[in-house]
Amino acid sequence: MKSKDKKMIFFKLEDLKPEAKIVWLKDMSQYPWVREGMTDFTSKEGISKSRQSKIEMDCELVGYAELEEDAPPSFIDSATGRKYYKRRIFTLRNGDYKNYSDGSYPSEAVESETVEPKVKGLSPGKKAQIAVRIPRSLLQKLNRYIQIMEMSQTEVVVSALSKYLDSPEDVPLIERIVKIEERLAQLEGQ
Known part of the structure; x- marks a missing residue:
């Protein structure tokens, strides 16, 4: 049976609310994915060498979350009174990228x-x-736009969200090309 130190705890999205920052111990540009899990700590920040050693008995720790100052404990040990924070x-397991070289990945994997x-x-x-769910009138406008621009519904929605959320790198290529052509036509007309 695995000890609590080695076991990763599954989590709910609400468990992430008290996070303040993510600390990476490695250059994450080298790792397209990592295993994401949760475990209990007795502190909100940092990680002791002994705790890291316990975690690394069956995997390599590559990063961890630190919590906000006012984060409540996830539980208090009734015997010792010690507070624990989820x-x-x-992490990565030894040989992860070799074992999953076929494009598959473990269920707990996330893009770093x-x-x-x-x-x-x-x-x-x-x-x-x-x-x-969108109003019919908006759907009709969307369908007309799709026909005019010869884009997919996904491309139009991604483009709209990218613009609204100020993320120009996510605007679909076809739309960027159309915009360049429009600008070029305007310049040629001057």
Whole structure:
């Protein structure tokens, strides 16, 4: 049976609310994905060498979350009165990238570049999907725009969200090309 120090705890999104920052122990540009889990700590920040050694008995610790100053404990040991704080940790097991070289990955894997405080990392290779209900009039406008621009519904919605959320790098390529062509036509007309 694994000890509590080695076991990762599954978590709910509400467990991420008290996070203040993510601390990386490695250059994460070298790791397209990491294992995301939770474990209990007796502190809100940092990690002792002994605690790191216990975690690393069966995996390599590559990062962890630190909590806000006012974060409440997840539980208090009734025998000792010691407070414990649930915190995310990011690990790799020996041979992870060799064992999953076929493009697969473990169920707890997340893309390291999508990890940030208070936000669960995204699964590798999967695009997020959302479902929304919109008024009919907006749907009609969307469908007309799709036909005119010869874009997919996904491309239009991603483009709109990218613009609204000030994320120009996520605007679909087809729309960027159309905008460049429009600008070029304006310049040629002057």
